[in-house]
Amino acid sequence: MFDSKTNQREQKAEDLFSQDELEIRKYQIDISNQCVNKNSLVVLPTGLGKTIIAAMVAARTLENFPPKSKVIILAPTRPLIDQHYYVFLKYLKISEDLFSILTGKVAPKFRTELYHQNQILFYTPHTLRNDLSTKKYTLKDTCLIIFDEAHHASGDYPYTLIAEEYLSQTPDGNILALTASPGASKKKITELCQNLHIPVKNIHIRTRKDTDVKGYLKPMDIYKIGVDLTEIMKDSYEEIKKIIEIRLHYLSQLGFLEKKTSPLVESVIRKDLLNLNNTLINLINNSKTDDSRVYSAISITAQALILYHMIELIEQQGLDILLIYLEKVYIDARKKNSSKALKVLASEQALRRVYIELKKNERYNPENLIHPKFKILENIILKEFDRNSLSKILVFVKLRDSVINIVEKLSKYNSIRPTRFVGQTTRTKNDKGLSQKEQISILERFKQGDYNVLVSTNVGEEGLDIAECDLVVFYDVVSSEIRLIQRKGRTARHRKGKVIILYCKGTNDETYLYIALNKLKKMNVNLKNPSSLQKNRNNPSSQKNSHPLEAPDEIIPQEKRKEKKESASQTKYGLNRFIYKGNGHRKDFEVSALLPMGLGIRKELEKEGISFQTADSPIHLVLFEKIAIQIYNAKRLRTNGNxxxxxxxxxxxxxxKLIIFIVTFFTFENKFEGENRLLRKTLHKSHDEMQFELITIDTIEELYFIIKNIYSHNK
Known part of the structure; x- marks a missing residue:
């Protein structure tokens, strides 16, 4: 006789998760408990321990599934993968021999072997997607996939494909998505949830203001400092706007711009031109038009986009950076493969006048070319080091030219030890990329204090273990609330921090700032109100994939419909035989940890709102402590089935009191003609001789239908 007390699971959550050197916080326990056996999205500010929650969920999930089930952790970059690896290794009581990091650096032929040999697997998304696309292995043994930096799950990013493939292979599989910044709009949040198959009711969010996390976050002071354009900046700014206006007017005459306000440059934004460019390219690709107006419009739009970039350089980076860009335009325009747009702009006399004026100032008054924001930045950094010589400062800048420029100018001060921090791509011999090894080395030296100012492009916004910073400066503004959150998250984790945002008054720079701040407020409101997300959710697929237990009926009154369903189920499967009314206190539904994940029963119970407990038992399903249901794949019963x-x-x-065997023929293939029919007949014969019930089924929908009805008949 099987004794569930002596047949204990090999792995228990309390045996799997180590609390040594860890103060587990109540919100971490609450959130992790709510994520077990449910596809969930966790939104937490940086520094509140999302990875700890992920490790806790992993331990609990492994408890609920067959031994040796796998957990996969995905993160966009190798440094992030390394961080997760060490956290999971520290807190999961699983042998390091069962941990493996699988990135593009591991040859494909070895990845298959490593996948099968290991239990806790860490991947970069593109690596796993490539392996799934080439069918190197399946995810049928994976009980949980953790998607870190989950806001990437849009468009053709691998997260979307991986989630789809995973749940098609493993219907009972679980998804845990982690991010500090899922997006502001209801549309973005619901799209993220749809792409990762997460019900919006399973969003778990905390903000810095929530009482249960407030005590774990240090104060963060945020300051916004605006500067005015200098006179020479205004001159260049206005001159380039006039050049843009000519292009926009031409596009309007061709009939490609809907906006008619004058001047057009005040109402047409860069995004409008990007959309127009896509429209024009689609016109050529789809209709194969020979309309010369379309080709002219494409060139004019390209010119306007280059000019808008120049405007942005003036607003955000300074005339010295604009001068570098103009010189590049003139050099590139002389190349044989140069675009028509560049050649036209290089011959534009008004633009040439701007260039000559900047060159003159570079020679005689170079200070005129420096953005007034730099003077503010300089003063901020010097004051911070006067206050605390051990401070660590992180400066975010969009462009690599500006990174070089700022590092060079700050280096003249003895108290400032700046370094550039950029991505891996090499642009020129003076702007070389940093390998991951070099990036990690720089971050370590920053942590140790060899450098005290890190001037970083967006590569420092996520995916890297940057030391706690006392001050974060946004040298330029980002309109994305996601990037705003990630930048802010680099300070005020373990000690008080400060964020200073520099912007240019009366320009798009100021507009972008308030767009980002408003998006941030909107995001927190939307996440705290999942019911509004549910209303907003436009999900045709949810209608297409209607729940298998809720097949549409003809229009019949509710009470008649119930009678009809009960009658049909009893007629087809004889479910009236399976009614057993127990008495007294009972556990309504127990699911064995050994129940195969591929059946999807756990997820179907969750969808139906049927709560269940996970049991350490060889019996797949136990209802009301009296009905045992065991599910067999017919292939296993081919030999000695009885x-x-x-x-x-x-x-x-x-x-x-009642024992039911359900035999599935979903994947059964005859080895000889009539084998299917013969096996059913043989199994039913044994059923007649012994006191158990036997049902043979051909589809997964039948399985769900039977289980639900046995449950509802005995409830």
Whole structure:
């Protein structure tokens, strides 16, 4: 006889998760408990321990599934993967021999072997997507996939494909998505949830203001400092706007711009031109038009986009950076493969006048070319080091030219030890990329204090273990609330921090700042109100994939519909035979940790709102402590099927009032003609001789239908 008390699972959550050197916080326990057996999205500010929550969920999930089930952790970059690896290794009591990091650096032929040999697997998304696309292995043994930096799950980013493939292979599989910044709009948030198959009711969010996390975050002071354009900046700014206006007017005359206000440059934004460019390219690709107006419009739009970039350089970076860009335009325009747009702009006399004026100032008054924001930045940094010589400062800048420029100018001060921090791509011999090894080395030296100012492009916004910073400066503004959150998250984790945002008054720079701040407020409101997200959710697929237990009926009154369903189920499967009314206190539904994940029963129960407990038992399903249901794949019963059923029935017959065997023929393929029919007949014969019920089924929908109805009949 099977004794569930002696047949304990090999792995228990308390045995799997180590609390040594860790103060587990109540919100971490609350959130992790709510994520077990449910696809969930966790939104937490940086520094509140999302990875700890992920490790706790992993331990609990492993407890609920067959031994040796796998957990996969995905993150966009190798440094992030390394961070997760060490956290999971520290807190999961699983042998390091069962941990493996699988990135593009591991040859494909070895990845298959490593996947099968290991239990806790860390991937970069593109690596796993490539392996799934080439069918190197399946995810049928994976009980949980953790998607870190989950806001990437849009468009053709691998997260979307991986989630789709995973749940198609493993219907009972679980998804845990982690991010500090899922997006502001309801549309973005619901799209993220749809792409990762997460019900919006399973969003778990905390903000810095929530009482249960407030005590774990240090104060963060945020300051916004605006500067005015200098006179020479205004001159260049206005001159380039005039050049843009000519292009926009031409596009309007061709009929490609809807906006008619004058001047057009005040109402047409860069995004409008990007959309127009896509429209024009689609016109050529789809209709194969020979309309010369379309080709002219494409060139004019390209010119306007280059000019808008120049405007942005003036607003955000300074005339010295604009001068570098103009010189590049003139050099590139002389190349054989140069675009028509560049050649036209290089011959534009008004633009040439701007260039000559900047060159003159570079020679005689170079200070005129420096953006007034730099003077503010300089003063901020010097004051911070006067206050605390051990401070660490992170300066975010969009462009690599500006990174070089700022590092060079700050280096003249003895108290400032700046370094550039950029991505891996090499642009020129003076602007070389940093390998991951070099990036990690720089971050370590920053942590140790060899450098005290890190001037970084967006590569420092996520995916790297940057030391706690006392001050974060946004040298330029980002309109994305996601990037705003990530930049802010680099300070005020373990000690008080400060964020200073520099912007240019009366320009798009100021507009972008308030767009980002408003998006941030909107995001927190939307996440705290999942019911509004549910209303907003436009999900045609949810109608297409209607729940298999809720197949549409003809229009019949509710009470008649119930009678019809009960009657149909009893007629087809004889479910009236399976009614057993127990008495007293009972556990309504127990699911064995050994129940195969591929059946999807756990997820179907969750969708139906049927709560269940996970049991350490060889019996797949136990209802009301009296009904035992065991599910067999017909292929397993090909040989000695009756003996297998009899042995199992004999071991539990004294424990349960009703024993039901369900045999699935979903994937059964005849080895000889009529084998399917013969096996069913043989199995039903044993059922007649012993006191158990046997049902043979051909589809997964039948399985869900039977389980639900046995449950509802006995409830």
């Amino acid at each position: 003996d297998i059923l009899f042995a199992f029935w004999n071991s539990i017959k004294n424990q349960y």
